[in-house]
Amino acid sequence: MSPYRDPRAPGGRQNRPNRKQRANTGSKATQRHASAPGEASDAHVSGGMRLQKVLAEAGLGSRRACEHLILDGRVEVDGKLVTELGTRIDPEKQSVYVDTLRISTQKTKVYLAFNKPAGVVSTMKDPDGRKCLTDYLGDRTERLFHVGRLDTDTEGLILLTNDGELANRLAHPRYEIPKTYLAQVKGQLARDVSARLKAGIELDDGFVKVDDFKLVDSTPGRSVVELTLHSGRNRVVRRLLKEIGHPVERLVRLQFGPIALAEQRQGKMRSLRPDEVGELFEAVGL
Numbered sequence: 001m002s003p004y005r006d007p008r009a010p011g012g013r014q015n016r017p018n019r020k021q022r023a024n025t026g027s028k029a030t031q032r033h034a035s036a037p038g039e040a041s042d043a044h045v046s047g048g049m050r051l052q053k054v055l056a057e058a059g060l061g062s063r064r065a066c067e068h069l070i071l072d073g074r075v076e077v078d079g080k081l082v083t084e085l086g087t088r089i090d091p092e093k094q095s096v097y098v099d100t101l102r103i104s105t106q107k108t109k110v111y112l113a114f115n116k117p118a119g120v121v122s123t124m125k126d127p128d129g130r131k132c133l134t135d136y137l138g139d140r141t142e143r144l145f146h147v148g149r150l151d152t153d154t155e156g157l158i159l160l161t162n163d164g165e166l167a168n169r170l171a172h173p174r175y176e177i178p179k180t181y182l183a184q185v186k187g188q189l190a191r192d193v194s195a196r197l198k199a200g201i202e203l204d205d206g207f208v209k210v211d212d213f214k215l216v217d218s219t220p221g222r223s224v225v226e227l228t229l230h231s232g233r234n235r236v237v238r239r240l241l242k243e244i245g246h247p248v249e250r251l252v253r254l255q256f257g258p259i260a261l262a263e264q265r266q267g268k269m270r271s272l273r274p275d276e277v278g279e280l281f282e283a284v285g286l
Contacts, residue, residue: 110271
């Protein structure tokens with residue numbers, strides 16, 4: 001097991017290290033657990049794949065660069081620090097961590113981010129023939145799940161994967177994955193709007209509050225706001241802003257957990273980087 005686990009997960013630790021602290025754990029761990037020269041690691045699997053090759057195929061760099069990761073004491077397999085370049089593992093069954101962040105080593109797993117345009121239905125198939133997510137997947141044949149459904153008029157980030165366990169956890173309320181939205185709304189905001197939303201608003205299906213809120217821009221009759229909340233209820237952002245008297249004219253999801261839309265163009269699909277996948281694992285305690 002990695003030294004880091006999400007504190008909300010069973011057996012999780014408190015005092016989560018930041019990325020810099022995680023990156024510094026390698027050298028200290030090497031002093032404690034490094035294998036002696038020529039000594040086989042406890043994680044070694046006879047007939048498996050060389051660890052540096054597994055890391056390279058997972059997108060961590062060239063094989064030579066991945067050898068340095070191992071020698072620098074930055075790689076763990078099933079909770080065991082590995083510093084022996086001859087170590088072989090089973091990437092389909094063993095868990096690999098770099099700087100205590102888990103990486104995906106299963107070749108069959110797919111992790112994608114999609115910038116959904118308005119008018120696209122957040123389903124893999126639509127009986128009415130409207131554009132849906134499958135129309136943007138090209139010739140991919142994997143059976144993918146979409147994570148973070150958006151209504152047809154809402155734009156922005158949706159994740160797709162065939163990793164069912166990760167998808168289920170990301171959608172489960174227990175893990176309280178935050179989502180950030182940019183909304184253009186009618187009217188100019190009163191000074192107390194941020195405080196009201198952070199305190200919570202009663203909707204038809206229960207009480208909802210935002211984690212963060214800020215005014216981005218304001219012109220006569222129109223405002224642009226950014227808000228973060230972890231509720232996954234249907235159309236919750238639109239309902240929340242309408243309830244306080246500011247109906248949404250345009251809504252874009254900018255971020256889902258640790259994954260940001262950034263400069264990704266609308267209608268484009270991209271594969272997540274290894275560190276992004278690792279941060280998703282981290283967020284749900286995998």
